[in-house]
Amino acid sequence: MTTSTNNQITTANSAATVTTQASSLQPQLPVPPKPNIFLQAIPLVVIFVFFYFFIIRPQKRKMKEISQMLSSVKIGSKVLTSAGIYATVIELDDKAGLAKVEIAKNVRISITKSSIVSILSHEDLPTSNS
Numbered sequence: 469m470t471t472s473t474n475n476q477i478t479t480a481n482s483a484a485t486v487t488t489q490a491s492s493l494q495p496q497l498p499v500p501p502k503p504n505i506f507l508q509a510i511p512l513v514v515i516f517v518f519f520y521f522f523i524i525r526p527q528k529r530k531m532k533e534i535s536q537m538l539s540s541v542k543i544g545s546k547v548l549t550s551a552g553i554y555a556t557v558i559e560l561d562d563k564a565g566l567a568k569v570e571i572a573k574n575v576r577i578s579i580t581k582s583s584i585v586s587i588l589s590h591e592d593l594p595t596s597n598s
Contacts (some may be wrong), residue, residue: 494533546588
């Protein structure tokens, strides 16, 4: 039994040697270089810059203009509301953010200041055909 066991071990060793020799004969593939983290971050930076200059910054500028326009509303200003109503400001409550406007003779309503879309000049006022 020992000779058969020795033969099996020898056969196993020679098989391992053959596979080792066969694998060493195969051409070695080059190891790909590790990706650079900075090169991978470039597309994200480009996207952020795009969003900042084309979306965030113009929106901030527009909000600043609206805020300046709303702070310049005074009593007697002719305004256009977001509902399309032309009115004259007769009272302001800056703490509550409200404005009382007159839309016709003795017809007064309270609106939020943020619903004022624009301050009108005399040229912008609609003319009545009555």
